[in-house]
Amino acid sequence: MNRRTFAKTLSLSLAAIGIQRLPLIASTSTSPQFSITMDDFYWTNAVKLTATERNQSILNILKSNSIKAALFVIGSNIDSDEGKQLLWEWDKAGHMIGNHSYSHRNYSAPETVVAKYQQDILRAETLLKEFPRFRKYFRFPMLKEGETAAKRDAMRSFLAQHGYRTGHVTIDDSDWLIDQRLNARVKKDPTADVKPYREFYLEHLWSRAEYYDTLARRVLNRPVKHTILVHFNLLNGLFLNDAIAMLKSKGWQPIDAEDAFTDPVFLAKPNVVPAGESIVWALAKENGALSKDAHYPAEEGAAVSAQMDKLGL
């Protein structure tokens, strides 16, 4: 499938799930700014690159682009000397480190006990606070901030009491899903051509970046400083540099994550349930900018999987 056919298929599949390509407005002349915010820090799942190689590759990419990212760390991933050592590399390189809970559970699951969940966040903090670059930003695992107003508000108060801000995402995407396919392929055949995964990733990321940027300008009537969600995985170990280069080639300007988080959009507390997902999406939902039957793009894993099936990925 060539690029044009692919883009058309993607637009059609977005339309099918209630997401229209939104009309651009005049303020698009301001070039969008983006930061890299990377989640999880799973390093024991090394394929093709060792954990150290992947860590070094991602850090080199950020350095060569003069970008300070934010890394939202799952506490259990640094509850060992090796995990801590890998994280020290991020600290020494000056990247921001945030809290992503100890156990990475879904806060919106009905069985979640709020008090236990809060303890899980503090458990991660006990490990993270020895790192000078740790900042009190909490990113909800899977971006799930509570399926009821009571749970949502309980966590908002708890985070405020403990001096935390929410490490919101503006641009969500399914890099994790592409990475799953890439890993499966490389495990099966270590010599497999990985380039088609790169192509797919770049197209996918661009479509999500465009979508959320347009939505943000429509909802806020101004550009936002974007926080793009990506994961610490093989896909980014191999292709994060290409992803950054692609965004730059579209006129997007990289900024540091801590700078991005100064955008007032990150202080918003949208009155919607279920709470969570991209802050831009949540605000659009709150102010009625989305049709009632619109689905959250990143939830459409099935659509992304179908696209990859078609391409034999």
Ligand SMILES: [Zn+2]
């Ligand atoms: Zn996560």
